[in-house]
Amino acid sequence: MNFLTVVIRGLMRRPVRTGLTLLGISIGIAAVVALVGISRGFETSWASGMKTRGTDIVVSSMGNALTPKPFDAAVQKRIAALPNVAATCGLLVELMGVESSDMMIVSARDWGGFSWKNLKIIAGRMPHDGAEKAVVLGKTAAEILKKKPGDKLQLENDELDVVGIVDGGAVVEDGSIILALEQLQEISGTQGKINIIDLRVTPGSTEAERTRLKQAITEIIPEARAVVASEHIRNSQAYRMINAMSWGTSLLAVLVGILGVMNTMLMTVFERKQEICILLAIGWKRRRIVNMILLESALLGLFGGIVGVVIGIIGVKLLQATPAIRGMLEPDLNIMLLLSSIGIAVVVGVLSGLYPAWRSSRLTPSLALQG
Amino acid sequence: MNPAVSTHPTDSGVLYEARDLTKKYDDGQVHALRGLDFTIRSGECLSIIGPSGCGKTTLLQMLGALDRPSGGTLNYRGESLSDHRDASAYRAGEVGFVFQSFHLLPTFTAAENVQLPMFESTRPGDERRERAVELLDAVGLAHRKDQFPSKLSGGERQRVAIARSLANGPSVLLADEPTGNLDSENTGIILELLFRLHQEQKMTLVLITHDMGIARRTPRAVQMKDGRIVFDGKSADLPAFNS
Numbered sequence: 001m002n003f004l005t006v007v008i009r010g011l012m013r014r015p016v017r018t019g020l021t022l023l024g025i026s027i028g029i030a031a032v033v034a035l036v037g038i039s040r041g042f043e044t045s046w047a048s049g050m051k052t053r054g055t056d057i058v059v060s061s062m063g064n065a066l067t068p069k070p071f072d073a074a075v076q077k078r079i080a081a082l083p084n085v086a087a088t089c090g091l092l093v094e095l096m097g098v099e100s101s102d103m104m105i106v107s108a109r110d111w112g113g114f115s116w117k118n119l120k121i122i123a124g125r126m127p128h129d130g131a132e133k134a135v136v137l138g139k140t141a142a143e144i145l146k147k148k149p150g151d152k153l154q155l156e157n158d159e160l161d162v163v164g165i166v167d168g169g170a171v172v173e174d175g176s177i178i179l180a181l182e183q184l185q186e187i188s189g190t191q192g193k194i195n196i197i198d199l200r201v202t203p204g205s206t207e208a209e210r211t212r213l214k215q216a217i218t219e220i221i222p223e224a225r226a227v228v229a230s231e232h233i234r235n236s237q238a239y240r241m242i243n244a245m246s247w248g249t250s251l252l253a254v255l256v257g258i259l260g261v262m263n264t265m266l267m268t269v270f271e272r273k274q275e276i277c278i279l280l281a282i283g284w285k286r287r288r289i290v291n292m293i294l295l296e297s298a299l300l301g302l303f304g305g306i307v308g309v310v311i312g313i314i315g316v317k318l319l320q321a322t323p324a325i326r327g328m329l330e331p332d333l334n335i336m337l338l339l340s341s342i343g344i345a346v347v348v349g350v351l352s353g354l355y356p357a358w359r360s361s362r363l364t365p366s367l368a369l370q371g
Numbered sequence: 372m373n374p375a376v377s378t379h380p381t382d383s384g385v386l387y388e389a390r391d392l393t394k395k396y397d398d399g400q401v402h403a404l405r406g407l408d409f410t411i412r413s414g415e416c417l418s419i420i421g422p423s424g425c426g427k428t429t430l431l432q433m434l435g436a437l438d439r440p441s442g443g444t445l446n447y448r449g450e451s452l453s454d455h456r457d458a459s460a461y462r463a464g465e466v467g468f469v470f471q472s473f474h475l476l477p478t479f480t481a482a483e484n485v486q487l488p489m490f491e492s493t494r495p496g497d498e499r500r501e502r503a504v505e506l507l508d509a510v511g512l513a514h515r516k517d518q519f520p521s522k523l524s525g526g527e528r529q530r531v532a533i534a535r536s537l538a539n540g541p542s543v544l545l546a547d548e549p550t551g552n553l554d555s556e557n558t559g560i561i562l563e564l565l566f567r568l569h570q571e572q573k574m575t576l577v578l579i580t581h582d583m584g585i586a587r588r589t590p591r592a593v594q595m596k597d598g599r600i601v602f603d604g605k606s607a608d609l610p611a612f613n614s
Binding site for chain 2: 002005012280282283366
């Protein structure tokens, strides 16, 4: 028998209570994993979509919505003329309810622009030209909408032909309805407007040149920002709000976990008062008692963290399959997030055990002779 | 053994020496011990007897450094116990406790209970296990080593508790009413065991009891009443009292 056995026996003394406490921490950690994973996933999914389209810089005006505010499409020509700009592609990206789906990404692009090039036809064909009233569906979007080439798609008040299914190479692209810019402008009554400019810089451009380019773009269109593609979504206030809410909710869940462990450990100390006094009476140092209580609570945190990560992953996978989220993001459950979550759980355990451990260290061994 | 306390008896062989030992509780409202003077020599076997509330358990707490005196001095091997910086090391190395209610930890087997005090020694895990089995064998319970306390009889539990008290090879065994919760048959077994261990291991045995019959089995008896020693001598001369 080693010290760890002593600690585990302490936890197993009340298996139901230990189990419930563990579940409490697990739910808190599952919330951290799920909320932060989804929030980060939103960022990485959008970044990966940009990367797939070969975009270096994104010009947009991210306001309070998840999609950028529209601006005059004419600025695109002026930006295209700037030094170090290799190519531009104007986009109008909206989130809208489409037929049976509550929310889908509708991504309209300059016909012939480079943002079409990453799309690989897996069924049907591409639209003949920008004037054709047609859409191609990302493969996930096609599954969600249950559409195949030859079907019709109702977009607002217009009916368009589904002419092809594409593999976009990224979750966001695969979950999108993709059409020519002029088609969506007509449908949504936003003629002459775009809300994103995908921009490729000239190969070999230096960092200083890129910075100057971004400044020049801001001078042309002051209400918009030119940012590196991977940072684009971070400029959205809505995204920031979602991110803050994710962390806020996670923090609350963790706080509940702390109170749960503290309550359990305090109960443990009160219940095992005489047991602790006996250990003191037979020569255990107070430091060892404190270590025992802290290790018990740290183990509660560790096991709770591991179970929480598993619950979190399962929860995220289930959420990912729901129609509201499917095709819009791929949760970012990277190993660092999972390990950090377990780390948070262990810290929660140790912090929760501090007060009970201090209480246990104040007990007097003479109580062992009572009762 | 506690390295902070000398393990060699003083020249006089005096183990404990109390002078005007006092203990008060509740801001001085309760006088549990009122100026006790006594000595206990190394290897002695004595009983402390008296009615409930006479202060005998309080005295045991002082001897075991479970509590500090309010006044006077109590020396162990010439060193003041109340000034002792590391009481836990003294308890772990110098004394073994046997409690009336056994106080075995329910989630540990007999052998594991015996190992518990050894966590404060330098013994590695294997040695702790071997030593626990040896001690259980010494109290005739090696075959019950893997049983949890709930599966043991009262007498067996007390024998496990005695084995536990011997874990770190103490110089003194402090037994608080060790047969108080046992029937007469087990009382006999436990007393025989304690006296045998005292003889074989040359340990000092301090036995708290309110039973005249038990007190008369130790060579020396200290009788207490209202926090004072009213008799200290040969147990054969012990005057009767109402418990």
